[in-house]
Amino acid sequence: MISSPVRSLTRTLIWRLIAFQIAGLVLILVLVVGTLSATGLLVNLETEDETIAILQEALARDENNGLLLRPTPALADLRSKVPDHWFIVRDQNGQRLAEGQPPSVFARIGASLDEIGQARLGWNMADDSSSRPTARMKWIDTQAGRVQILTGSGPQVTPHKILMATSLVISSLILPSLVPLIIATIVVTPVVIRRALAGLSEAAAQARDIDINQLHTRLSADAVPSEAAPLVQAINDALDRLEREYEGQQRFLMAAAHELRTPIAVLQVRLESLAEGAVKDRLLEALNRLANLAGQLLDIQRLSQSAPEFARIDLVDLARRVASDLAPLAIAAGYEPALESDVDEMPIDGDQSSLERALTNLIQNAIQHGGRRGTITITVGSDYSISVTDEGDGVPAERNEDIFKPFHRLHPQRSGAGLGLHLVREIVRRHGGRITVINVPHGGACFRMTFRPPRQSASR
Structure with a gap:
């Protein structure tokens, strides 16, 4: 019969904890991305911050000191990837530069935010925020001087935005949380299990010392975890049954050996009365072996029942x-x-x-x-x-x-x-x-x- 390999409790627990942690963080990822996608707080934020950075590099002045956008590759890529993007650029003199179709609610709001360095503009979650536009405002320094950029994109959730949001959540939340959790699980779990099962190791050491001469020994369950206590109790119950059976067999053997001595003595007396010869010698030799066996059985029983x-x-x-x-x-x-x-x-x-x-x-x-x-x-x-x-x-x-x-x-x-x-x-x-x-x-x-x-x- 081929025995199955012994499973490691520590290894099993580590893998299950890691799987549980990954599942939990994936669930958190789904909830976060789903919530932020529904509210527009994240998918647009990634695009808006990217738009502000691209505009910062592309802004310049024309010969009349007006605001203009240089045709940079990043700006062209933004226009192709986010066709519904929009922005409004204002300098400290009130000059404006706009692109796209800014929602009317944000078209004239820039002047009222001159005293604010940056802001996130959106709606209460109780509102139907998933269908309403959001915006990002920030004052930045560019080649055209210090300007205010107000930008946003359409409220619809696209696969590209979901992918961007998922990547951002994984890099900023999931990975920083998962890696320390896995390391802590691998390091801490063996220590916790070793300490929790220390009592079980002591019981195993006691079991290794039990032999035929120490059947009265029982395993201690004082330091054993409650989950393993039934196993220790079952082993002690089995030892109780073995000890009772063994003592019964010992009593039987001793009684049998005692009972044999009387007929052996009678046989020896009768054989001694026979005439000398080879038959008598063989019978006496066989009887001597039988007497010796009975004596050995008695000696073994005495050794097992009393200390010399x-x-x-x-x-x-x-x-x-x-x-x-x-x-x-x-x-x-x-x-x-x-x-x-x-x-x-x-x-x-x-x-x-x-x-x-x-x-x-x-x-x-x-x-x-x-x-x-x-x-x-x-x-x-x-x-x-x-x-x-x-x-x-x-x-x-x-x-x-x-x-x-x-x-x-x-x-x-x-x-x-x-x-x-x-x-x-x-x-x-x-x-x-x-x-x-x-x-x-x-x-x-x-x-x-x-x-x-x-x-x-x-x-x-």
Whole structure:
């Protein structure tokens, strides 16, 4: 099954905010241009300001000191683009120069505006202003001297005027607003989301720490946004159900392991009464494996339900006693047991019974997989370690981690439940140590348990 790509909340929110901002500004553009076009306040203003600038360059005096317009290219372009334009030019002496058809309402208004530098002349919006002319008045300095220009164009809205108005609104309003908004969105949105979801990140960190030994842990929803709180609660509810199911399975396994011990003991007594022979040996060996499996199940349950009680123990003494107990089993399987130690004693803080069980499982693992040949060596090192080495086929490097998983067997066709090494690793972990496996040069595997040094006593 191909999983869909993970969507980024930050990227999605940024794009949607930008799209919303653009849509909002486009709506503003439509409203502004529509309103100004209807009132004539903008489309004419652009043309009128352009007309004033063109007239400023074209105005001059004739030989009689009268006003005239020089035939500039800009003036010719204006006359072709805005055929309904009109203007009235007055100097300070009252001379006039006019072109087009000025509306009667503006034809004689110039003299009354001599004391005003510039003005916009129009109508109230309550009036039907879209069908009534507007005008622009401004005093400017030209080659013909200081003059008053009153100009305007027809009230009709043309595509050219709409385009000019749209361009003006985009350049003066939309772009100056949109660019900072987009930049602020790109910069601020990740910060806002990161702070808003900080509680969710903490909950995710808590979830990563949950394992089979910490099923009682629950995610905290105190700092989680209210929108994500149902997800956190659903996860906690799922953990509640998993914990109840797991505890039920654990109780079942412990009860089953306890129940197995009685029939195993009865079988052992009855098998011991049989006549010596190969059949008896095979039956006793099979019964021993069954008893070992029941013991491993009980040990796993005890480890999961209670913390070990640590005391000062000696690894050398522990190795000597376990090796002595298992020596007959190793010899009967065709091995030569050996105990080596670099030191006379090696104290650590640990649980005596669980460490004995861990070492027993390693030796039994070596007996089972050592090829029934060579030496099984138990070594206590000066680095607070104890190792078991056999001369079998070794462990493939790519399987070094798999062999410690519960119910995993290196050779599925062989006997064993695959719990021994898993139990060993759990015991070592509870002691704050680590277990490693390497293949020795002459053949075989070496399992080494390394523990922490003992705590120094407070008293001297």
